[in-house]
Amino acid sequence: VPVCEMLQKHFGIPAHLSNDANVAALAETVAGAAVGCKNMVLITLGTGVGGGIIIDGKIYAGMRSAGAEMGHSLLVLDGEPCTCGRCGCWEAYASVTALIHWFMSYWLPFRKMPP
Numbered sequence: 222v223p224v225c226e227m228l229q230k231h232f233g234i235p236a237h238l239s240n241d242a243n244v245a246a247l248a249e250t251v252a253g254a255a256v257g258c259k260n261m262v263l264i265t266l267g268t269g270v271g272g273g274i275i276i277d278g279k280i281y282a283g284m285r286s287a288g289a290e291m292g293h294s295l296l297v298l299d300g301e302p303c304t305c306g307r308c309g310c311w312e313a314y315a316s317v318t319a320l321i322h323w324f325m326s327y328w329l330p331f332r333k334m335p336p
Contacts, residue, residue, distance in 0.1 A: 239286075260277065269304075270315050296311040
């Protein structure tokens, strides 16, 4: 579906499509904590670990729009399994998904459950 073209035609202004972390980083440079910064990095923590990179006031997309997919950067060699199939990714330690996994695997078994 050509979303950008449809929005441009309907509203008569340029439209661009990007992921949430990229747009959040750009928004911080326009109206948030990074106002006045031409270069910045934003890390998002949620279901996964994401990021947005702004260089010279523009979103850095990188190859195949994966320029700031920081969650799959190696953090621990041969570490915890990640949802991407690799082991040791940042996302396997710092995401909500990782927190739930830790809770279910390590904390819950040691808690006394009522009869």
